[in-house]
């Protein structure tokens with residue numbers, strides 16, 4: 001076997017292929033995680049207006065203008081800008097038969113990606129670590145703190161993670177998708193996160209804000225920051241946002 005064939009990544013892709021002969025076989029070894037996460041013991045809840053902050057923009061221009069931006073102006077983000085960005089990433093756009101369909105697609109409408117926000121400088125939003133509660137379009141404060149240094153450290157010293165107004169931190173809740181798609185679900189987690197981040201970048205471009213997606217981070221340090229266990233819920237992706 002060549003080193004390539006032994007590699008975990010390649011093995012994963014081979015072992016999670018759909019094969020005709022194996023389709024439809026039930027596997028009850030995965031429990032089903034709830035579709036939503038909320039924090040009843042949050043320090044505080046901050047309801048946001050899902051229609052706030054939107055500005056008309058030309059989609060084609062946004063596609064052409066989008067760039068990964070790593071330096072930002074000094075001014076803080078506004079609460080409305082943050083609301084518009086959250087809506088673009090995970091806002092509910094249609095309610096149907098118990099499902100809340102969102103701005104970004106998700107395999108099986110299971111939405112295994114959770115959004116946390118490290119708020120550094122946003123007008124009217126206390127600095128700290130927040131969780132985005134999707135059904136109510138609200139933020140839940142997990143911890144009031146200045147987490148710039150921790151986040152920059154967790155992000156391999158990428159300084160813009162501290163200079164941003166806020167950093168989106170996306171995690172994946174494994175059993176929300178694995179009970180249905182088993183090991184193949186991991187592919188879908190990352191695909192879902194990619195859609196979400198692209199929506200963020202396009203919406204930010206429309207609002208003249210800059211975003212830089214970040215895949216380079218120490219997973220355990222990010223998981224510790226957002227207080228998830230790193231087994232059932234894992235860090236997937238980050239994105240820094242600030243004014244241009």
Ligand SMILES: Cc1cc2nc3c(=O)[nH]c(=O)nc-3n(C[C@H](O)[C@H](O)[C@H](O)COP(=O)(O)O)c2cc1C
Nearest residue numbers: 066067068069070155158212213214215216217237
């Ligand atoms: C999955 C992924 C991970 C990335 N991780 C980082 C990162 O850790 N740090 C960084 O500065 N840029 C990161 N980027 C941004 C890329 O460097 C950038 O998209 C690429 O250079 C193309 O530039 P553009 O986005 O301006 O078109 C990442 C992009 C993607 C899609």
